[in-house]
Amino acid sequence: MVNTTLCYIRRGNEYLMLHRVKKENDLNRDKWIGIGGKFLDKESPEDCLLREVEEETGLTLTQYQYRGVVTFVSDRWPTEYMHLFTADGFTGDLRECGEGVLEWLPRERLLEIPHWEGDAIFLDLIWRDAPFFSLKVCYEGDRLAGAVLNGRSIK
Numbered sequence: 509m510v511n512t513t514l515c516y517i518r519r520g521n522e523y524l525m526l527h528r529v530k531k532e533n534d535l536n537r538d539k540w541i542g543i544g545g546k547f548l549d550k551e552s553p554e555d556c557l558l559r560e561v562e563e564e565t566g567l568t569l570t571q572y573q574y575r576g577v578v579t580f581v582s583d584r585w586p587t588e589y590m591h592l593f594t595a596d597g598f599t600g601d602l603r604e605c606g607e608g609v610l611e612w613l614p615r616e617r618l619l620e621i622p623h624w625e626g627d628a629i630f631l632d633l634i635w636r637d638a639p640f641f642s643l644k645v646c647y648e649g650d651r652l653a654g655a656v657l658n659g660r661s662i663k
Contacts, residue, residue, distance in 0.1 A: 509586060513544040513560055514593070515560075515592075517543060522612040525541070540622060565603065574591065576643060580647070618631060629655055
């Protein structure tokens with residue numbers, strides 16, 4: 509099992525997205541995702557969030573919100589518990605990322621670019637300002653095979 513964070517950083521109507529194209533054997537290879545990564549020993553979700561955002565972008569978050577936990581189950585990868593955040597306050601200057609290409613994209617483009625199918629579920633929850641949630645998404649390869657939101661099957 510792996511614990512990770514993922515953050516959707518907002519600037520007006522745009523979100524900072526990472527196109528994962530630089531690492532080999534990357535489960536997110538060629539997909540666009542938010543900013544985040546794996547926990548280090550003794551880190552809380554917030555510790556991991558702040559460290560990963562600074563490492564990958566050069567930005568320091570000043571305003572963020574813990575939105576939910578997404579459990580990824582895959583027939584190819586270990587189970588992952590992703591702690592999902594949004595942020596709309598930050599300082600610093602964007603820098604190049606060693607894991608992919610960073611780009612500010614308008615909200616309406618986020619579901620048009622290559623992404624995990626289940627991302628659409630939690631992005632909708634974020635955009636509707638849903639209360640803290642637990643989402644489980646199950647994949648067979650890259651195909652979403654099932655989804656459970658707060659204990660209830662939705663796919």
